[in-house]
Amino acid sequence: MGFLGSLGRHILKFIQALGFSSVFLFQALLTKPRLKSFHLLLKQFYVVGVLSLPIIIFAGFFVGMVLGLQGYTVLVKYGAESALGQMIALTLVRELGPVLGGLLFAGRACSALTAEIALLKTTEQLDSLRLLGVDPLHRVIAPRLWAGFFCLPMLVLIFNAVAIYGGYWISVDWLGIDGGSFWSSMQSSVDFRQDIINGVIKSIVFAIAVTWIAVYQGYVASPTSEGIGYATTRTVVYSSLVILALDFILTAVMFTGLK
Numbered sequence: 001m002g003f004l005g006s007l008g009r010h011i012l013k014f015i016q017a018l019g020f021s022s023v024f025l026f027q028a029l030l031t032k033p034r035l036k037s038f039h040l041l042l043k044q045f046y047v048v049g050v051l052s053l054p055i056i057i058f059a060g061f062f063v064g065m066v067l068g069l070q071g072y073t074v075l076v077k078y079g080a081e082s083a084l085g086q087m088i089a090l091t092l093v094r095e096l097g098p099v100l101g102g103l104l105f106a107g108r109a110c111s112a113l114t115a116e117i118a119l120l121k122t123t124e125q126l127d128s129l130r131l132l133g134v135d136p137l138h139r140v141i142a143p144r145l146w147a148g149f150f151c152l153p154m155l156v157l158i159f160n161a162v163a164i165y166g167g168y169w170i171s172v173d174w175l176g177i178d179g180g181s182f183w184s185s186m187q188s189s190v191d192f193r194q195d196i197i198n199g200v201i202k203s204i205v206f207a208i209a210v211t212w213i214a215v216y217q218g219y220v221a222s223p224t225s226e227g228i229g230y231a232t233t234r235t236v237v238y239s240s241l242v243i244l245a246l247d248f249i250l251t252a253v254m255f256t257g258l259k
Contacts, residue, residue, distance in 0.1 A: 021216045028141040028215070040143040048109045048144070049151030053158070055108055056101065060159040063100060064166025067091060071167075072175050081177055085186035088167040092160045093190065093199040094255065099247050101156035102206035106239035109151070110214035113144050114235040117218025118228040141215050148211025149204070156203040198254045205246055210239040 071087045117140065120126050126136045164186075171177045190196065214235045221231035 020220075021212070024137075024141075024216055024219065025145075025212055028137045028145055037139070037143070040139070041146060044143045044147035045151060048113070048147040049155065052105060052109050052151070052155055055104055056155050056159050057162050059100065059104055060162035061166040063096060063159075064088065064092070064163030064168075065170045067096075067163070068167040068170035068175070072171065072177075081175075082181040083185050083189075084171050084177055085168070085182035085184075086189040088171075089164060089186040089190050090195060092163050093195045095247070095251070097156050097160040097163065098199050098202040098206060099243060101159045101203065102152065102210060102243045103240055104159075105148075105152050105155060105207075106210045106214075106243065107236055109148065110210050110235050110239055111232050113148070113211070113214040114218040114221070114232050115228055117141070117144070117215060118221035118223075118231045121219065121221060122223040122225070122228060124223075141219065144215055145211055148214070149207050152207035152210070153200055153203040156199070160199070194255075198250075201254075202247065202250050205250060206243050209242045209246060213238050213242065 067088045068084065071084050072081055075081045075084055075087065120140065126140065129136050129139060168179070168182060171182055172179045217231045217235045217238070221227045
């Protein structure tokens, strides 16, 4: 009975947190935009998107090279090394690009968002904004939400492009595969709607989920140094688990039954 009671309390607590976070999200998104606050959005585009570019480019290049090496060792056994470009492209645009891009974004950008908002709460700057008649959801939360929503899909596209180039460099310049067959197999197998658009949809869903988690965890963090650390850890852990769970659901919906 004690176990059931504890389980019930945790379920009720989760439902309560989900409801509060949903109201929090809608209130932040439905705030009336103001032209004079556009500079806040531009600043968050820089912080969330531009500053994430180095890790996205670096990781994407090496992921592409690893895919090229691993794919070659498998395909060469069956004499199908000419299909290496197809394997690299489909693996990236369907799965690895959105998933790894989302995980890197959660570890770098979302953790920073949580820590920043939690620090504003700890130093009572959010309360000061309310006293001045400024809504923190409009001034602090909304720009970070919109920046995260737009930046992750663009970062995923950059990740895919750099990774494909890394795979091409390994495959053609190192392993000696014909460059024409590499690109032709890729172009003939990658469908714009079924593969690229579905990958972009995945990245948009991941962006909404992880940015929502990041700003919410920062907003409800305990106003202590320990609370900031716990909130940042929860953001990375929850975002990673949500990305993997959503990836399974979206893959089952998008690609099940494709020939």
